[in-house]
Every structure is written in structure tokens, then in C-alpha cells.
Amino acid sequence: MDNIQVLEFVRSRVTQARFEHSKRVADMAVRLAKAHGFSEENAYLAGILHDICREYPGEKLLELAEQYQITVDEYERVWPIGLHGKVAAEELRTWGLDEEVLEAIRYHVSGYPGMGSLARILYLADKIEEGRSYPGVEELRLLALKDLDGALSDAIDHSLLYLIRRKLPIHPNTLACRNELLLKNVLPKGIK
Numbered sequence: 684m685d686n687i688q689v690l691e692f693v694r695s696r697v698t699q700a701r702f703e704h705s706k707r708v709a710d711m712a713v714r715l716a717k718a719h720g721f722s723e724e725n726a727y728l729a730g731i732l733h734d735i736c737r738e739y740p741g742e743k744l745l746e747l748a749e750q751y752q753i754t755v756d757e758y759e760r761v762w763p764i765g766l767h768g769k770v771a772a773e774e775l776r777t778w779g780l781d782e783e784v785l786e787a788i789r790y791h792v793s794g795y796p797g798m799g800s801l802a803r804i805l806y807l808a809d810k811i812e813e814g815r816s817y818p819g820v821e822e823l824r825l826l827a828l829k830d831l832d833g834a835l836s837d838a839i840d841h842s843l844l845y846l847i848r849r850k851l852p853i854h855p856n857t858l859a860c861r862n863e864l865l866l867k868n869v870l871p872k873g874i875k
């Protein structure tokens with residue numbers, strides 16, 4: 684499939700608004716990949732394809748998860764939409780994409796400790812694409828070009844605050860991902 688065909692495929696799978704979001708995520712992912720020296724082509728593919736299962740109803744995602752033998756955790760059981768990344772990665776398995784593209788798509792919803800570079804880029808690009816507007820997003824976009832992990836950690840904090848304010852559960856993988864980033868990059872300098 685060439686890029687035009689990929690674009691048409693995504694357009695056929697999601698609403699117009701989600702399609703526009705997917706294009707903006709792909710643009711941002713490419714910008715971040717370029718800034719940090721990673722594959723721009725894979726960044727584009729991960730960005731454009733990340734939400735192809737986002738419009739599936741929860742029931743269908745649960746059915747597909749069973750079919751693909753995806754282990755559904757207690758968080759996904761009550762919020763099956765959270766499975767849209769894992770199901771998409773399985774649907775795309777036959778496309779011959781690089782494993783890092785599938786990994787990025789698989790973990791873009793909650794994050795995961797040990798995420799590779801492209802997975803970190805996609806998680807962040809999803810949160811800071813040009814259509815997002817929330818206090819601090821401009822600063823986050825600038826930081827993301829210089830310090831990927833720092834911006835990722837701040838983006839996760841933003842998501843956690845959103846969940847806490849709404850009294851929603853926090854996936855343990857998101858916390859584990861945040862802890863990993865802090866232990867690796869911040870805490871070596873010591874807690875003051």
C-alpha cells in the first residue's frame with residue numbers, strides 16, 4: 684500500500700473528525716521523529732493508523748480481543764474502548780509493518796513501561812497534535828522537540844490529572860511508564 688492508499692483506508696474506517704485528528708497525529712509524530720533522529724516513515728504510519736479501531740463499539744472490541752487472544756485486564760473489561768490500540772495492532776499484523784509501528788499502536792492508549800522510541804513519540808504526538816488545546820500544550824510542543832522523555836512525562840501528568848479530576852481509574856501501566864521515566868531521567872539528579 685502506498686501512502687495515498689493508507690490514507691484512503693483510514694478515511695474509510697473513522698469519522699471525518701477522527702480522520703483529521705489522525706492526520707495531525709501523523710504530522711506531529713513525523714516532526715518529533717525528525718527532531719530526535721528516528722524513522723519518519725514509521726512515525727507517519729504509526730500516527731495515521733493508530734486510531735483505526737477507535738470507532739468500534741466496546742462489544743466488538745471485546746469480541747475481537749478474544750479472537751486475537753489478547754488478554755483483557757480489569758480496566759479494559761469496564762472500559763473496552765481502551766482496547767482499540769491492541770486490537771488495531773493485531774488487525775495490522777498482516778501488513779508487513781515494522782514491529783516498532785505495531786508496538787506504538789498497541790500501547791498508545793495507556794502507555795507501557797519499556798516503550799520504544801516510536802511508541803513514546805506516538806503517545807506524545809496523540810496528546811500534543813495541533814488540534815489539542817489545553818493550558819500548557821504550547822510549552823509541551825516546544826519541550827517535545829528538545830526533550831522527548833521530559834515532554835512525555837509532563838503529558839502523562841496532564842492525563843493523570845484529567846482522570847483524577849473526573850474520578851476515573853488510572854491504568855497501572857500509565858503509572859509504571861511515568862515512574863520509569865522519572866527513575867531514569869529525573870531522580871538520578873536526586874529529589875530536592
Ligand SMILES: [Fe+2]
Pocket residue numbers: 733734737767768791792
Ligand atoms: Fe487512540
Ligand SMILES: [Fe+2]
Pocket residue numbers: 704708733734809
Ligand atoms: Fe488518537
